[in-house]
Amino acid sequence: MGDTASISYNGETYEFPVIEGTENEKGIDISKLRASTGLVTLDLGFKNTGSTKSAITYLDGENGILRYRGYSIEDLAENSSFLEVSYLVIFGELPTKEQFEKFNRDITQHTLVHEEIKNILDGFPSNAHPMGVLSALISSLTAFYPSSLDPNRSADEVYMSIIRIVAKLPTIAAWAFKNELGHPVNYPDNSLEYCSNFLKMMFAIPSEEYKPDPVVADALNKLLILHVDHEQNCSTSTVRIVGSSHASLYSSISAGISALWGPLHGGANQAVIEMLEAIRADGGDVEKYMAKAKDKDDPFRLMGFGHRVYKNFDPRARIIKKAADTVLAKLGVNDPVLEIAKGLEEVALKDPYFVERKLYPNVDFYSGIIYRALGIPTQMFTVMFALGRLPGWIAQWKEMRENNEPIGRPRQIYTGATERPFVNMGDR
Ligand code: CMC
Secondary structure, three states, rough: OOEEEEEEEEEEEEEEEEEEEOOOOOEEEEHHHHHOOOOOOOHHHHHHOOOOOOOEEEEEOOOOOOOOOOOOHHHHHHHHHHHHHHHEEEEEEEEOOHHHHHHHHHHHOOOOOHHHHHHHOOOOOOOOOOOHHHHHHHHHHHHHHHHHHHHOOOOHHHHHHHHHHHHHHHHHHHHHHHHHOOOOOOOOOOOOOOOHHHHOOOOOOOOOOOOOOHHHHHHHHHHHHOOOOOOOOOHHHHHHHHHHHOOOOHEEEEEEHHHHHHHOOOOHHHHHHHHHHHHHHHOOHHHHHHHHHHHHHHHOOOEOOOOOOOOOHHHHHHHHHHHHHHHHHHHHHHHHHHHHHHHHHHHHOHHHHHHHHOOEEEEEHHHHHHHOOOOHHHHHHHHHHHHHHHHOOOOOHHHHHHHHOOOOOOOOOOOOOOOOOOOHHHHH
């Protein structure tokens, strides 16, 4: 008999099992709570609630540890490629040479998207935010692959859905960008590896030869690896909960893209650059913005600071900060916004408000600066995050379905009006 935790209520004591993960994380299993006590729990923002057991990502926020399938983020960012890490998180183990060659080949063969997707794209106004376009077009894949809607598909068919979305997301993302520019789209170049192909679809123009810069492609590979998975969070839990209704992989990922879009989540990378540019345009007075961030009557927050789970440092931010210096030096970019960022970080890390609340730069604080150096426009930053997070979402969706998890359906504490009779409009 393992540990238990007891809850006393109304003169009775109830015992609940304490479950332990492989890294000794402990949680109270309250799945029988309502049946035995009539109570539910209330935990706004799920700050203390585990929604699932998962074997994909281990995150220790106090010690700044992030591992995918047991491999540290530092190790993977240094030694692996985005597609190899994608294979690892989705299928659970690093691929053998043969497995990787097949995965890579399958993806390369599915990079084209249906021509009719271009008609849908043409229907968007050119100022449409690429995240909205991306979410809509990913959802539209269900129309082109209706068999993906069958919840009882074979493992081979699920594999094909996975291959298609990993292969097509870069194409659709680049097309969403081209739509914003009002430019013709580029078709995939299957002679290039994943990141270089994406860069070419983003930046090539018909009349000129385009050769992706290996420094840029390498930096992109690293950035995408850092974003691959982050255990349960707003977008990932969205993917799992949408998928728990047996909705297709494509619709679940489309929902995840929408969840990622907000400025408190993936949208923060765009918000960080906008904030840094605003500070610069306003004379570069970092202290003024620090004061605004601390003023409870001012809705302004220091974007790129703070994290729900990292309370010491964000290991991804450390890797990115180092990479930002290297990439900027290699590309010979001198970005004044980087200086503002460094100044802001220095002041914030010493400020009691930020120290007491354990607010440190997160992954988004420096990622925007690298994206800028790579020539990626601000509106596309969150799309880049989505591109990186895709394998994590797929792995989480797959794990949830393979574990046969029940449909997600939280409870609530109702605080509205009690029963009252309808009043006719004339009498109100
Ligand atoms: N600037 C100023 N104050 C902040 C900030 C910030 N960036 N972040 C948190 N606080 C304060 C907050 O006002 C609160 O103060 P008090 O205790 O006096 O009320 C305290 O710190 C705790 O904040 P919280 O909002 O309760 O913390 P949370 O865990 O709910 O929110 C967060 C985490 C990331 C949403 C939040 O820190 C934030 O809004 N950061 C800015 C947006 C951002 O950079 N988001 C990217 C997150 S990393 C990418 C990803 O994984 O999605």
